Every structure is written in C-alpha cells, then in structure tokens.
Amino acid sequence: MKRFAPPLVLALLAWPATAAAPPFDTPAPVAYMIDLSSDAVLYSKDADRRMPPASMAKMMTVYVAFDMIKKGELKLDKQFNVRPETWKKWHGPAAGSTMFLSTGENVSVDNLLKGIVTLSGNDACVVLAEGISGTEEAFVQRMNQQAKRLGLTNSQFGTSNGWPDEGRTYVTARDLATLAKATIEDFPDLYKRFYSLREFTWGKTLGSNADITQANRDPLLGRVAGADGLKTGHTDEAGYGFTGSAEQGGRRLVMVVAGLTSFNARISESVKFMDWGFHAWTTKPLFTKGKHVDVAEVQQGSAATVGLVAPRNLAVTLPGGSAGNMQVKVVYNGPIKAPIKAGDHIADLVVTTPDTPPQTMPLVAETDVAEAGFFGRFWAGLKSLVGA
16 A cells, blocks of 8 residues: 655745746757656656667676676676687678777676777677677577666667667667666766776787777767766667766766767767756755655564665755745555565655656665564554554
C-alpha cells in the first residue's frame, strides 16, 4: 500500500514565483537532459525513439569492464592479445575509428579502455570483448544483462562497438542518459580516470614509425567548464550523436543529442545545450547527505518506525532560480516489512513545482531494523485484528 507522509514544511516554500520553464530549441531530432542533483528532466525531445547508437554503444562495453574491475574480476594490468583475425577485420579505413592496434601485440585493459573512451577504437572494443568473454558474441550477452539490470528497457546490443548490424543494436536517448548516470555514480574513480583524457597515443605510422596521437572527439572538453565525458557516435545511418556530462559548482548534468547532420553541428549544439542547462536552470538544496528527513512505518519489526535519510545531497532544480507553491512529500509502499538494513532505498522524496515534472529522489533507511521475535509478531498481529 502506498503511503504518503504529511507534506514537509520547508523554508524553501517562501521563495517568490518565477516564469515558466525556460525555452530551448535544437535542430537535433533527439535531445534529452537530466540534472543528477535532483533527477529532474530539463529537456526531452523524442527521448524514447529507438535509434542506432553508433559508438555511443561503447559506453556499455566500458560499463561492463568497470563493473568487473570494481568487483575484482578484471585487473587494469591484465594483458589481452590482438588476434590476427580481429586485427584483419578492424584494420584500415573501412573499419572506422581505430586505436591502431597491431596484430599479435599484447595490450593492457588500462590501455584498451583508453583506446575505447578517448579514441573510440572499434578494434579496442573487440579485443577487450574477446579477452574478457572469449568471443564478442559472449561479451554482448554481458552487455544486455547489464542493460536489463540498469533498466534500459528500450535498448539492445548486438556488437561491442556499435558498428551497424542491420538494426539489432538500438537505444534511446533516455536509456543512454541512464547508462551515463550509472557509469558516473557507480564508478566515480574509474570515470574520472578514463573519461576526460584530451588525447591518447598508441600505434606507429607506416614508414616513419612515428607515434600516433589522436584527440578525444568529446565536443564539450575545453569548451564547457567542468566537462569530463562521455561518448560521441557517428555512422551514416545514425548521424552525429553525443552523450555528455559536465559538473559545475557541485551540480552535474547529463545530456544526449542524436541525429545531427555534421561534425560541427554536434559541437555547436552540444555546447549550446549544456550551457543552457547550467545557465537557464539552477538548483536549491533540500537535504544534505545523511540528514534525517522523516520516518516510515515498519511491519513485524523490532521497531515500529524507521528513520528516512538522504543518501546524498538532495536538491530541487528550478527555472530561473526560484519557485512558488512548491510541494514536498515522502512516498513509500508500507508499512515496510522487516528486516531492513541501513542504507536500503525504501522511500522517495517527491518535489512538485508549477513549472517542472515531479522530481523524485531516493530516501534510505537510517538504521537497521531486525525482524520482530515470535511474541512481537503475535502482538502486532493481535493489534491489527482489533484495530489498535
């Protein structure tokens, strides 16, 4: 049963009213933006259209590797061999973006990830996939398992690198943003290590045997303050796309644009979009990490209630910097059945303003609540029968 705690009374409700959500227009057929500080959707244009991701699919390949590294199942210094068959398939102009791997060489996971993220190497993706799972097909199964776990309900992967595959691989802008958010929040150290490199050097030129240095194609790096990821994509079928993120003043935005018609349009529209997100909107703090917000009723527990706290700094995103008639409430399905562990996500904070969709943020259990003993359960059942 869904329970609504009494509306919270916050000083924020005294802010003066402002204009409606700020307007924005883009020639990108698909565009989407979320504010991770509040999980507010700032902009949505055909965000659930299924589309080919091109190299933005590589974000899932990287997510799978990051997850294995975090769990201790994969080491950054692990070496994978470049099979001659793989080199032949992903070598030359017809093979798209390349890390310029050489046949038979051993390459560390660390360098392969740099080749994927910074250089968008199709060859690096397949070598990593084969090294982890034996075949690219087996690795793709891992990708789809992770996509399902993350709730990417309109995405499917058929390759490790997003190469056109007759429509087997598809995503949506909303799912790409969800994947970007999960990457940033689940693996902050790995994200910082790999996603903001400006350039990477690997491989040698023919003849002169000079080092090959390639720049990161991220259109925000060096153009928007705080930009640090994520991934571009381009094929004739998909057009030019980008999933990006930047953080300013503790506020992080994630954006997606897709279907643009040129490299330069991707740069200009990405910069314009991210600048709009930071300048036309602002956030106001609600609760700091660990702050007690409310309580929830507990069923068959050693305590009748459990405290609800903010798992991170929570804020509301507003147009123009203020809002009127804002409502804040706690929602949960309860009573919540024990046992409960501290940190379990058991409720949500829902903020409603006149000019934005409801903004929903997680609340977690403040303490452990053990299951009640026999007499405790008996007494709770008796009270429920008599309506006490």
